[in-house]
Amino acid sequence: MIPHISSETEAGSTPITVVEEGDFENWLEGQPDRIKGWVEANDFKAKNGKHLLLPGEDGSVASILFIQNMDGWNIWSLSSLPGSLPAGVYHLEADLKEKEATEAAAGWSLATYVFDRYKDMDKCFATLILPKAADEAEVARLVHATNLARELINIPTADMGPRALEAAASQIAGEFEARQTNVVGEDLLTYHYPMVHAVGRASAEAPRLIDMVWGDADAPKVTIVGKGVCFDTGGLDLKPSSAMLLMKKDMGGAAMALALAHMIMDAGLPVRLRVLIPAVENAVSGNAYRPGDVLTSRSGTTVEIGNTDAEGRLVLADAITAADDEEPDLLIDFATLTGAARVAVGTEIAAVFTDDDALYDGIYRQAEAVKDPVWRLPLWDDYRSLIDSKVADINNSGSTGFGGAITAGLFLKEFVEKSKSWIHFDIMAYNNRARPGRPVGGEAFAIRAVYAYLKERFGA
Numbered sequence: 001m002i003p004h005i006s007s008e009t010e011a012g013s014t015p016i017t018v019v020e021e022g023d024f025e026n027w028l029e030g031q032p033d034r035i036k037g038w039v040e041a042n043d044f045k046a047k048n049g050k051h052l053l054l055p056g057e058d059g060s061v062a063s064i065l066f067i068q069n070m071d072g073w074n075i076w077s078l079s080s081l082p083g084s085l086p087a088g089v090y091h092l093e094a095d096l097k098e099k100e101a102t103e104a105a106a107g108w109s110l111a112t113y114v115f116d117r118y119k120d121m122d123k124c125f126a127t128l129i130l131p132k133a134a135d136e137a138e139v140a141r142l143v144h145a146t147n148l149a150r151e152l153i154n155i156p157t158a159d160m161g162p163r164a165l166e167a168a169a170s171q172i173a174g175e176f177e178a179r180q181t182n183v184v185g186e187d188l189l190t191y192h193y194p195m196v197h198a199v200g201r202a203s204a205e206a207p208r209l210i211d212m213v214w215g216d217a218d219a220p221k222v223t224i225v226g227k228g229v230c231f232d233t234g235g236l237d238l239k240p241s242s243a244m245l246l247m248k249k250d251m252g253g254a255a256m257a258l259a260l261a262h263m264i265m266d267a268g269l270p271v272r273l274r275v276l277i278p279a280v281e282n283a284v285s286g287n288a289y290r291p292g293d294v295l296t297s298r299s300g301t302t303v304e305i306g307n308t309d310a311e312g313r314l315v316l317a318d319a320i321t322a323a324d325d326e327e328p329d330l331l332i333d334f335a336t337l338t339g340a341a342r343v344a345v346g347t348e349i350a351a352v353f354t355d356d357d358a359l360y361d362g363i364y365r366q367a368e369a370v371k372d373p374v375w376r377l378p379l380w381d382d383y384r385s386l387i388d389s390k391v392a393d394i395n396n397s398g399s400t401g402f403g404g405a406i407t408a409g410l411f412l413k414e415f416v417e418k419s420k421s422w423i424h425f426d427i428m429a430y431n432n433r434a435r436p437g438r439p440v441g442g443e444a445f446a447i448r449a450v451y452a453y454l455k456e457r458f459g460a
């Protein structure tokens with residue numbers, strides 16, 4: 001089931017007539033006077049993405065006029081329609097290729113997502129007959145994964161703490177017969193995840209390391225690490241209230257990891273997949289870790305705590321060390337890591353860090369092709385000295401806030417040794433404003449781009 005997409009035949013549904021922006025005058029010329037008059041009476045301007053209900057002779061809605069520009073189709077092309085057309089069933093009258101049809105249908109469905117777990121939103125949407133050229137399984141895959149990420153992020157921490165996040169991972173693992181191990185609470189010390197424990201121990205819910213493995217042991221190893229800070233108060237270096245308000249989304253990296261894993265497993269990509277999620281709450285309590293503490297990480301690197309609000313890199317570091325141990329072909333991490341990345345590229349672009357030019361080029365190309373924007377920032381080695389510590393191997397926060405996304409990336413890089421290739425995504429995981437197909441709230445970032453890249457690189 002794909003929300004608001006139907007696999008029925010077109011019979012009885014209302015056609016959406018697609019007219020190219022530059023072709024509009026021509027098209028209008030060929031219409032009966034009734035339509036010409038209607039278009040004029042509505043003062044309709046043929047601009048990309050605009051639509052107009054066209055009347056039949058009996059006064060019913062006979063069809064929808066939809067204007068599309070020459071740039072072609074993308075995932076968001078139809079996204080303004082489902083919420084603005086009268087509820088009902090529609091079909092496209094346009095000659096789309098497979099990728100176009102698949103994406104346009106996905107964008108239609110994605111526009112109908114509503115976070116209604118706690119309240120009946122009473123929203124109606126129009127339904128689209130799946131265009132003939134579309135790959136239905138792929139539409140379902142893109143929509144399901146994106147909505148999964150949105151939902152995990154939107155659910156407030158009271159219902160999406162470390163335990164619930166583990167349960168969400170288990171459900172996905174179960175769906176695809178992936179093996180899952182969870183290292184919980186004091187066991188984190190026994191099994192050497194000391195920084196996951198230190199960051200998460202002040203919470204009423206035990207911190208944990210979720211470790212999921214799927215696929216053929218001999219296939220190329222792709223490992224995804226996601227920051228699962230279910231709530232980030234900032235710890236003892238407490239965030240101000242305005243900055244704390246949205247921090248239920250600080251497990252956005254984990255949501256990306258699970259959603260991307262879902263796509264990979266559902267598509268059956270021939271890779272050996274591993275997903276590692278440190279799931280914690282960065283809380284305040286008598287046993288909270290403190291500014292000035294020195295932690296010994298899983299790798300043995302000692303870390304001076306300059307700021308307990310730079311907790312994401314600590315829990316990621318231990319997970320990255322665990323991932324790195326088995327020398328994956330590709331190590332990907334997703335994290336709502338820094339406010340600085342948001343200052344650098346804004347809230348709607350994923351900031352990306354990697355030393356692998358070919359990997360970046362491949363992902364950037366797919367990001368463009370699937371409209372899931374990424375932009376590279378440098379792992380500028382000369383800034384490594386900004387996170388030097390006098391008492392430990394490294395400090396978890398910079399001596400200056402400048403270049404904060406870069407120093408965070410350099411911190412993570414310290415724990416990547418044996419992986420053949422590594423890429424780090426610093427993401428917002430949230431729409432601050434609504435755009436077609438993308439309501440305000442939790443959002444998937446960069447996972448469609450990475451999925452497209454993995455398909456191209458490893459696809460059977």
Ligand code: BES
Pocket residue numbers: 232234250307309310311312336337338339340342396397398404427428
């Ligand atoms: N979760 C935050 C980063 C964040 C804030 C992401 C707002 C997206 C939007 C992270 O744990 C954090 O607090 N980082 C600090 C690091 C600093 C103390 C070195 C930051 O970015 O200010």
Ligand code: ZN
Pocket residue numbers: 232234308309310311312
């Ligand atoms: Zn923080």
Ligand code: ZN
Pocket residue numbers: 229232250309311312336337
């Ligand atoms: Zn955080």
